[in-house]
Amino acid sequence: MKLFLNLSGLRDKTISTCTPQNRLYHDLRIYGEGAEDCLEVLVTKFGVDLSGFPFSEYFPPEWPEGNSRPERILLKVFPGIEGLYRKPATFEPLPLSRIEALIHSKKWHN
Secondary structure, three states: OHHHHHHOOOOHHHHHHOOOOOEOOOOOOOOHHHHHHHHHHHHHHHOOEOOOOOHHHHOOOOOOOOOOHHHHHHHHHOHHHHHHOOOHHHOOOOEHHHHHHHHHHOEOOO
């Protein structure tokens, strides 16, 4: 699991505190392009077939549709308000334990 997290770009300090219960979006705040990068690691480095993976059910986009440039700047400057745009309760959790299972099974299962 540490290798996946490392290849996904997480810092060693963050990795050292991760548990199997940590969720990519809800706990580690990985979403949008960052989530796409993590999934790409699963495919390219671990050979996982993610055919049929419903990305939008697990992760919000980097920038919610319809956001104007000023809204995007506000989100960058005041990251605490992102909850107004990215509501964690509306996305399915994807815990590290499930990532570990994907690495072993090599295939996405609903």
